[in-house]
Amino acid sequence: MTTPEPVSINRLNPDQFKHWPCDQDHCLTCALCSSTCPVSGIDGFDPRKIIRMISLGLQTELVESRWPWICTMCGKCEHVCPMSIHIPDIMRGIRSLRDRNQVPGILHKGLEAALKSGNNLGLPQEDFVFILEEVAEEIAQEPGFEGFSVSVDKEGANILTTIHNKLVNTHTEDLKHWWKIFYAAGEDWTIPAENWEGTNWGMFTGDDAAMKVMAGRIAENMARLKAKNLLWPE
């Protein structure tokens, strides 16, 4: 049997509901996706159900449902699907069809903040740099890391790394793990002072335009700082 070429629904709009030409019709209902999905069962969520709902013409119900927002978009289902159905793309496509004001609160607010400020927290640049320097000072007090400092906006570094907003909010301890590895490896690295957000909620909410803005800013930072490699750990 030849595996059919999957078709993404990323750029569809509600007018195309009646003729939704995605690959769900190739589904065998084997449930391999359901059994591998890490969030199967949460509030009744199951990727196979999503695919079946599309096949049954229940797209409007899906767009209004909480289910597509439970998916983490990890891609495990797609990896095991014998029919190569692009389930994460389908989830994104469904999310893209929801009115932007109906996007779940934290994602909607975070994305709006990111588009305005360059990060999902709306953290001003001076506060961001202050937090980085505080964490660096704590590291420098540990044995073996004397003299450690954080490198912000350095030109020509080997690695430019983005930051997940939680690392400068509730999980600053996690920053230390990365930085200690860089230090031990003698790595030449830097963090951009602006547009440092590595979490692209444009991608997760199905907002292609916002996704491009966020990704474009990272590319601009790479060019501005003449960095050689990008570490984008999201």
Ligand code: SF4
């Ligand atoms: S793994 Fe693929 S073919 Fe099997 S139920 Fe899921 S979507 Fe359908």
Ligand code: SF4
């Ligand atoms: S991409 Fe979504 S549906 Fe697929 S396995 Fe991951 S969480 Fe489950």
